[in-house]
Amino acid sequence: MAKKRNIIVGQSGGPTAVINSSLAGVYKNAIERGFDKVYGMIHGIQGLLDEQYIDLSTQIHTALDIELLKRTPSAFLGSCRFKLPEIHEDKAIYEKIFEILAKLDIDAFIYIGGNDSMDTIKKLSDYAILTGHNQKFLGVPKTIDNDLALTDHTPGFGSAAKYIGAATKEVIRDAQGLAYKKKQITIMEIMGRNAGWLTGATALAKTEDCDGPDLIYLPEVPFDLDAFMKKVQDLLERKDSIVIAVSEGIKLADGRYVCELGNGADSVDAFGHKQMGGTASYLANYLSAEVGCKTRAVELSTLQRSASHMASRVDIDEAFMVGGAAVKAADEGDTGKMVVIDRLSDDPYMATTGIYDVHRIANEEKLVPRSWMNKDATYVTKDFVDYINPLIQGDYQPIMVNGLPRHLVMTMPGAAGRTRRKKEM
Amino acid sequence: MAKKRNIIVGQSGGPTAVINSSLAGVYKNAIERGFDKVYGMIHGIQGLLDEQYIDLSTQIHTALDIELLKRTPSAFLGSCRFKLPEIHEDKAIYEKIFEILAKLDIDAFIYIGGNDSMDTIKKLSDYAILTGHNQKFLGVPKTIDNDLALTDHTPGFGSAAKYIGAATKEVIRDAQGLAYKKKQITIMEIMGRNAGWLTGATALAKTEDCDGPDLIYLPEVPFDLDAFMKKVQDLLERKDSIVIAVSEGIKLADGRYVCELGNGADSVDAFGHKQMGGTASYLANYLSAEVGCKTRAVELSTLQRSASHMASRVDIDEAFMVGGAAVKAADEGDTGKMVVIDRLSDDPYMATTGIYDVHRIANEEKLVPRSWMNKDATYVTKDFVDYINPLIQGDYQPIMVNGLPRHLVMTMPGAAGRTRRKKEM
Numbered sequence: 112m113a114k115k116r117n118i119i120v121g122q123s124g125g126p127t128a129v130i131n132s133s134l135a136g137v138y139k140n141a142i143e144r145g146f147d148k149v150y151g152m153i154h155g156i157q158g159l160l161d162e163q164y165i166d167l168s169t170q171i172h173t174a175l176d177i178e179l180l181k182r183t184p185s186a187f188l189g190s191c192r193f194k195l196p197e198i199h200e201d202k203a204i205y206e207k208i209f210e211i212l213a214k215l216d217i218d219a220f221i222y223i224g225g226n227d228s229m230d231t232i233k234k235l236s237d238y239a240i241l242t243g244h245n246q247k248f249l250g251v252p253k254t255i256d257n258d259l260a261l262t263d264h265t266p267g268f269g270s271a272a273k274y275i276g277a278a279t280k281e282v283i284r285d286a287q288g289l290a291y292k293k294k295q296i297t298i299m300e301i302m303g304r305n306a307g308w309l310t311g312a313t314a315l316a317k318t319e320d321c322d323g324p325d326l327i328y329l330p331e332v333p334f335d336l337d338a339f340m341k342k343v344q345d346l347l348e349r350k351d352s353i354v355i356a357v358s359e360g361i362k363l364a365d366g367r368y369v370c371e372l373g374n375g376a377d378s379v380d381a382f383g384h385k386q387m388g389g390t391a392s393y394l395a396n397y398l399s400a401e402v403g404c405k406t407r408a409v410e411l412s413t414l415q416r417s418a419s420h421m422a423s424r425v426d427i428d429e430a431f432m433v434g435g436a437a438v439k440a441a442d443e444g445d446t447g448k449m450v451v452i453d454r455l456s457d458d459p460y461m462a463t464t465g466i467y468d469v470h471r472i473a474n475e476e477k478l479v480p481r482s483w484m485n486k487d488a489t490y491v492t493k494d495f496v497d498y499i500n501p502l503i504q505g506d507y508q509p510i511m512v513n514g515l516p517r518h519l520v521m522t523m524p525g526a527a528g529r530t531r532r533k534k535e536m
Numbered sequence: 537m538a539k540k541r542n543i544i545v546g547q548s549g550g551p552t553a554v555i556n557s558s559l560a561g562v563y564k565n566a567i568e569r570g571f572d573k574v575y576g577m578i579h580g581i582q583g584l585l586d587e588q589y590i591d592l593s594t595q596i597h598t599a600l601d602i603e604l605l606k607r608t609p610s611a612f613l614g615s616c617r618f619k620l621p622e623i624h625e626d627k628a629i630y631e632k633i634f635e636i637l638a639k640l641d642i643d644a645f646i647y648i649g650g651n652d653s654m655d656t657i658k659k660l661s662d663y664a665i666l667t668g669h670n671q672k673f674l675g676v677p678k679t680i681d682n683d684l685a686l687t688d689h690t691p692g693f694g695s696a697a698k699y700i701g702a703a704t705k706e707v708i709r710d711a712q713g714l715a716y717k718k719k720q721i722t723i724m725e726i727m728g729r730n731a732g733w734l735t736g737a738t739a740l741a742k743t744e745d746c747d748g749p750d751l752i753y754l755p756e757v758p759f760d761l762d763a764f765m766k767k768v769q770d771l772l773e774r775k776d777s778i779v780i781a782v783s784e785g786i787k788l789a790d791g792r793y794v795c796e797l798g799n800g801a802d803s804v805d806a807f808g809h810k811q812m813g814g815t816a817s818y819l820a821n822y823l824s825a826e827v828g829c830k831t832r833a834v835e836l837s838t839l840q841r842s843a844s845h846m847a848s849r850v851d852i853d854e855a856f857m858v859g860g861a862a863v864k865a866a867d868e869g870d871t872g873k874m875v876v877i878d879r880l881s882d883d884p885y886m887a888t889t890g891i892y893d894v895h896r897i898a899n900e901e902k903l904v905p906r907s908w909m910n911k912d913a914t915y916v917t918k919d920f921v922d923y924i925n926p927l928i929q930g931d932y933q934p935i936m937v938n939g940l941p942r943h944l945v946m947t948m949p950g951a952a953g954r955t956r957r958k959k960e961m
Contacts, residue, residue, distance in 0.1 A: 126713045154716035184706050185713035192714070276940050277845050281609050284943060285842040288551045288610035289617070291579035297838075318938070320945045392817075409837045413722075417710040420702050421845060423939065503939035513743065514848065514928035515701050518709060520745045 115216035116145070118438065120167075121152035121159065122253075123224035123231065124192065126185035127267030128274070128419045129430035130253050131519075133223045134187055135180040136434025137251070138167055144442050150215060153521075155191035156222070156231055159211060160204070170521060179519040181427055182509055184417035187521060194227060195234045198241070205238045212246055219247045219441035223434070225254035225265070226476065229449055233469045236447030247441040250449035250469055251433050255416045257308035260475040261467050262451035266433055267416070268308060269426030269502030274418040275301060275411060276315030276503060282409055283321055283354050290352035294404040296343065297354045299324070300391030302415055304360040307331050307479045309415065311491040312499055313356035325353050330360035331478050332488040334369055336397075342489060343398060359390050369393055420516050424505025429462065436464040460501030540641035541570070543863065545592075546577030546584065547678075548649035548656065549617065551610035552692030553699070553844045554855035555678050556944075558648045559612055560605040561859025562676070563592055566644075569867050575640060578946075580616035581647070581656055585629070587636060590946070601944055606852055607934055608943040609842035619652060620659050623666070630663045637671055644672045644866035648859070650679035650690070651901065654874055658894045661872030672866040675874035675894055676858050680841045682733035685900040686892050687876035691858055692841070693733060694851030694927030699843040700726060700836060701740030701928060707834055708746055708779050715777035719829040721768065722779045724749070725816030727840055729785040732756050732904045734840065736916040737924055738781035750778050755785035756903050757913040759794055761822075767914060768823060784815050794818055845941050849930025854887065861889040885926030 120137045122130055134151070141149045151170075153163035165188075171177060180187060198205060212220065220235065222228050229250045236248035252259050257268035279299065286297045301310040307329025317323025325346055328334055334357075346353045361369045370390040391408035399406040433450045440448060448466045455461040481488075483495040509516030545562045547555055559576075566574045576595075578588035590613075596602060605612060623630060637645065645660065647653050654675045661673035677687050680696035704724065711722045726735040732754025742748025750771055753759055759782075771778050786794045795814040816833035824831040858875045865873060873891045880886040906913075908920040934941030 122713075126710050157716060183709070185709040189716055190713045191716055273939055277934075278839055278843075280940060280943065281842040281844065282838055284608070284610040285551050285838045288547075288615045291582060291614055291616055315940060318940060318942075320943045407838070409839070410835060411839075412834045413707055413710045413832070414703055414834070414836075414839070417706040418703075419706065500939065505939070506936060508933070511931060514698055514925065514930070515705060515740060515743060517743075518705065518745045 115147045116218045117148040117150060117216045118146045118219045118221065118441070119150040119152060119164065119212070119215065119217050120188075120221040120223065121155040122186035122188050122190045123155040123222060123228040124190060124254065125225070126190065126416050127253055127255050128184045128270040128417060128422045129267050129427050130185070130223055131183045131187045132181040132427045132430035133251050133253060133266060133434035135177050136431035137221050137438055138171055139177060140435035140438040144438060146218070150217070151188040154189035155193060156195065156208070157191035157193035158189065160207060162211060164215070165521070170519075176519055179510060179517060181431065182419050182422070182507060182516065183518040184419040187519060192227070195231050198234060198238050208235070209238070209242070209244055217246055219249065219438070221249050221251060221437050221441065223251040223253050225252070225256070226259060229259075229469050229472050232449065233447065236469065239446065247444065247446040249437040249441045249445065251437045252449060252451065253430070255309060256303055256306050258306040258476045258478070259472065260477045261472055263454040263462065264452060264502060266426060266430035266452070269429070270418070270422040271309055271415050272312035272315065272499050273423040273426070273503035274415055274421040275309060275312045277421055278411060278415075279313045279316035279324060279354075279356065280318070280321045283316060283324070286352045286354055286407070293351070294347050295352055296395070296398050296402070296404060296406045297352070298391040298395045298406065298408050299354065299356045300359055300408065300410045301356055302411070303330060303358045305330055305476055305478065307358050310356050310358040311479060311495050314491045314496055315499060315503065324356045325350070326355045326489045327491060328355070328357045328361050328489065329479055329484060330358040330362065331481070332484065333364040334361040335364070338487070340401060343402065347402065347404070357390055357394065361390060419518070420509045422507050423503045424507050425460070425502055427507045433464055436466070440466055457497060457501065460504070540572045541643045542573040542575060542641045543571045543644045543646065543866070544575040544577060544589065544637070544640065544642045545613075545646040545648065546580040547611035547613050547615045548580040548647060548653040549615060549679065550650070551615060551841050552678055552680050553609045553695040553842060553847045554692050554852050555610070555648055556608045556612045557606040557852045557855035558676050558678060558691060558859035560602050561856035562646050562648075562863055563596055564602060565860035565863040569863060571643070575642070576613040579614035580618060581620065581633070582616035582618035583614065584636060585632060589640070595944075595946060604935060604942060604944040606856065607844050607847070607932060607941065609844040612944060612946060617652070620656050623659060623663050633660070634663070634667070634669055642671055644674065644863070646674050646676060646862050646866065648676040648678050650677070650681070651684060654684075654894050654897050657874065658872065661894065664871070672869065672871040674862040674866045674870065676862045677874060677876065678855070680734060681728055681731050683731040683901045683903070684897065685902045686897055688879040688887065689877060689927055691851060691855035691877070694854070695843070695847040696734055696840050697737035697740065697924050698848040698851070698928035699840055699846040700734060700737045702846055703836060703840075704738045704741035704749060704779075704781065705743070705746045708741060708749070711777045711779055711832070718776070719772050720777055721820070721823050721827070721829060721831045722777070723816040723820045723831065723833050724779065724781045725784055725833065725835045726781055727836070728755060728783045730755055730901055730903065732783050735781050735783040736904060736920050739916045739921055740924060740928065749781045750775070751780045751914045752916060753780070753782045753786050753914065754904055754909060755783040755787065756906070757909065758789040759786040760789070763912070765826060768827065772827065772829070782815055782819065786815060844943070845934045847932050848928045849932050850885070850927055852932045858889055861891070865891055882922060882926065885929070
């Protein structure tokens with residue numbers, strides 16, 4: 112009997128609306144390329160270390176399941192935030208992972224994630240080379256933050272940007288509807304610790320039928336509370352309703368996060384990132400006290416990363432494509448690489464996949480260039496919008512069941528899941 | 537020359553996703569019934585008092601404009617929160633209104649709004665009868681809160697419920713994706729000062745592919761912090777990710793709002809309503825301190841009332857229908873009435889319009905009956921869900937332009953608007 116040729120795929124880091132489209136791309140391509148089994152790590156490398164994995168053929172039965180998976184937000188397999196130690200720090204953990212891979216006859220290991228996940232791919236492929244293992248390790252980019260280097264943009268960003276653009280239009284209209292003879296200020300808080308790509312995407316709302324936000328503050332440039340107050344006061348003389356978009360990660364020149372001025376959040380995740388939140392609330396309270404008008408804080412919160420019901424077709428298709436491209440690369444012998452998206456043309460928009468050595472990518476953050484902000488860094492430029500615009504095009508209508516979008520969910524053999532739920536109906 | 541027979545329509549109170557569908561229904565029906573002109577009050581009765589109105593034929597040119605209007609959130613004409621004084625308190629304001637109506641040859645006055653707007657219809661129709669004016673005054677129900685008496689439900693509620701159901705599914709999946717070997721609690725805050733209809737709508741997320749929220753707290757029943765803690769601790773023993781839905785208006789038995797325990801909001805609107813907010817944040821901080829696990833507050837904020845991109849077809853169609861029915865009623869001589877929706881059948885769902893004397897309706901709040909909550913008031917029952925379910929059915933796809941939903945916006949003659957914006961492109 113010939114040796115089995117299996118593949119395993121995991122998801123890592125924060126959810127996106129299209130991370131499962133990449134999973135679908137991996138699965139479909141792996142089956143078509145003749146891999147015997149496609150395993151899924153449950154909760155990424157952290158779950159794998161606990162031998163938590165599943166044969167994906169028990170989950171994906173039909174072409175309709177693939178379509179549902181492409182429209183399912185958050186990580187179908189479960190995600191994790193788990194940082195592998197350096198190889199010299201803890202060899203045992205690597206030995207354990209490679210034991211599990213050997214037991215499952217794994218030929219290729221695909222990890223869908225952001226900067227931290229590419230660090231995992233780098234370490235595992237380094238270890239394999241150092242120790243003479245011949246599994247292939249490939250990274251598939253994923254993050255709403257669009258902060259990965261070398262790729263033109265990241266899958267997940269386009270859908271988040273589309274949702275943010277649509278939500279911004281709705282928030283602006285909502286605020287205008289009630290503004291008559293009394294001023295009101297709405298502060299929208301958008302995700303993005305260090306990179307302002309998502310906050311800048313609020314500028315997409317500036318269309319023929321919407322003025323867009325009045326001010327946009329990205330985290331790349333220090334936030335000046337006095338200059339901000341002056342801008343707001345100028346605007347209040349001309350307009351009844353002002354809508355301002357701020358990144359959750361805006362900081363003062365002295366390095367303090369604006370959100371820390373309020374409630375002093377101090378929790379950190381496994382990668383040492385500060386947990387954000389409260390920037391819009393702080394500024395809304397501040398303006399309310401200083402200016403005296405009605406203010407409202409709107410946090411788009413987790414909806415911006417999981418709104419599959421407003422996903423971009425370009426984004427879902429590209430996420431699927433990079434998943435497939437990773438399987439192809441592994442099948443052809445590549446390892447220690449990440450698939451990237453190369454933009455060939457803006458208009459008409461054309462893009463293809465490329466592949467880069469993961470050592471060139473890991474832990475490098477791509478920020479919004481200063482030249483894509485206006486002079487006083489209170490808005491993004493046309494170049495910024497032209498860059499994002501192709502990524503939000505087209506729709507992938509949710510498959511609606513009984514009035515709500517249907518998702519694909521994991522069913523554990525013999526446990527919770529479809530069978531049980533069907534009986535409940 | 538025959539006397540002109542004109543109609544005027546206004547929008548009042550908080551925005552909804554379908555208040556403009558009612559406006560479209562009024563406009564289309566008025567034109568078809570041979571009214572000469574359809575005026576729109578700009579920012580409701582408050583704007584009318586400043587002689588702010590517009591001839592709607594300058595805004596709605598084509599059948600496509602009607603379709604856009606039906607898909608445009610918030611008040612196209614602008615809204616207001618303006619309480620008319622009692623007639624005996626300030627006759628001058630009534631005289632001014634009726635002077636304007638006479639000047640514009642108004643035959644029928646249609647006001648789209650909630651409880652407070654029906655109070656306006658009541659007072660104006662009373663004044664007309666008292667003073668021998670023969671204009672007709674008709675109310676069209678509108679509120680996401682579903683708290684109007686006599687009507688089976690209010691236009692705007694179904695779309696808000698549908699958005700809340702879809703967003704809840706996405707929030708639950710998002711939270712589950714990262715929950716592995718660490719507990720996390722998500723508190724969703726939903727609009728609803730006194731009525732829990734919208735918060736209860738989170739139960740729609742309980743479907744074949746989603747467990748739904750774990751706990752649901754409506755404002756109709758006093759909130760017990762100790763009982764809440766006990767429920768949460770029980771759940772934490774069984775689950776990694778807990779999602780709890782709370783109304784912004786939940787109160788302790790002593791009458792204090794939960795949101796007041798945190799930051800003590802004390803602003804009130806023109807009707808004396810307290811401004812809410814911060815309930816989820818307070819509970820998330822409280823649980824984080826008491827239980828020690830990761831917590832997150834998610835406020836659906838204004839998105840829940842303005843998410844036209846996720847509107848219910850049933851709701852948009854009914855909003856259109858009640859607008860038309862008000863015109864028909866006025867045309868047939870009714871006054872001092874509100875159009876209502878009467879449910880004829882649950883399954884298949886069938887509804888028609890009815891009409892009630894506005895004196896029977898104004899300022900009466902319809903709350904969720906205690907029998908539609910479970911024993912300890914931590915969830916809603918099947919009866920509750922069966923009541924809402926028909927109202928979220930069907931979609932009204934946004935008209936997408938360049939990747940985002942297109943809305944209809946007001947263009948002022950010679951001022952801002954389409955012409956200017958076209959040049960900006």
